Amino acid sequence: MVSISDTKKLPELGEIVIVTVKEVTGHGAYVTLDEYDNLTAFLHISEIATGWIRNIERYVKPKQKTVLKVIRVNPTRSEVDLSLKQVTGEEKKSKIIEVKKDEKGANFMDIIKTKLGYDLNQIKEIEEKIAQKYDFIYDAFEAVAIKGPDVLASLDLKPEVIEAIEAESKKIQIPHIEVRALLEITVRKGNGIDIIKNVLSSVEGSKNNSKVDITYVGAPRYRITVTAENFKIAEKALNQAIEKIKTSIEKNSGTFKFLREESKKTHTNI
Structure with a gap:
């Protein structure tokens, strides 16, 4: 197991996380947690796949991004262990969608920040209002793309913000x-x-x-x-x-x- 600084936040047991493979060794892989300031955690070879593993890099390679599950967290010693084989296909798919939504939502808000000349506090205030109704910032843009800006009426957003969200939502291809x-x-x-x-x-x-x-x-x-x-x-x-x-x-x-x-x-x- 790898020790992580006590001052840094740790993931929860059972949480699905996105990681970047840092180093592959004979007994597993050291990875960084993308959503936790690139904190280092460990993936033991026994949690990579069932059965005997001839070559670990067949499953994980340096610099590769992958989805893992948190199977052990020791807050006292600040240690985190992960598993690849315990991640289901549905969990992996759901996590990837979640990450993409976060990235797209953040990109949209960056554009609105520049377009309206807002500062970070103003953008944070908008995000907090959107969070009252939507799990992800991106979901608000998608809702506007599907049903129009009236879906934001209850969020007490300024007309210029709603107009900017509507403009960006037109870039979304609705499946x-x-x-x-x-x-x-x-x-x-x-x-x-x-x-x-x-x-x-x-x-x-x-x-x-x-x-x-x-x-x-x-x-x-x-x-x-x-x-x-x-x-x-x-x-x-x-x-x-x-x-x-x-x-x-x-x-x-x-x-x-x-x-x-x-x-x-x-x-x-x-």
Whole structure:
């Protein structure tokens, strides 16, 4: 174990941390904790992977950044031990997202500081107000990108600050979920094609944070695509559109079938 200065803050037991590998030895690796002023901690070889390890550098290399879990903290002696093998895939993913949010949020606030000519105390005050509602500064910018600046109305921010946040939020690519289905529609009437076109047009467009698009595949098939900020909203909009189409087509003595297709993540703006 590695001794760390008593005057420096230590991480908590079980905490997931980002580290930079400092030195690899035959019995483990010395790393620095990125979020704790680069304090040094230790990753023992037994906590790198299960089974026998022929070459430690297959798992960790000098200067590499990685995600580890705190498995022992001795406040009295200021010692910290870490584990790689105890970190789950979900924990690693969540930590990386957290770090990226922190970095992006800090970058946005630096831009606003320069743009508005604010000092550090003014920026800190803004961050404290944002923290009343959001876990991460970046989350406020993302919320504005998705729903507009009205989401900040309760935070008592100056108009110039809200305007600056809105301007920076436009740089964010909002991920959206896309759900699709293949429709088979027939209406055996003289004006059947017009009926189908009118029914499909009635469900197209943007509504309730979702967007519905319908494309012609080839008689009698059409593809309906719904894009929304998350799967729940997209799925609800798709089901409502399909039900409306089905009811309208059957009222006109037509036939209606649909087949769900694979959903996917996109960066399409609604």
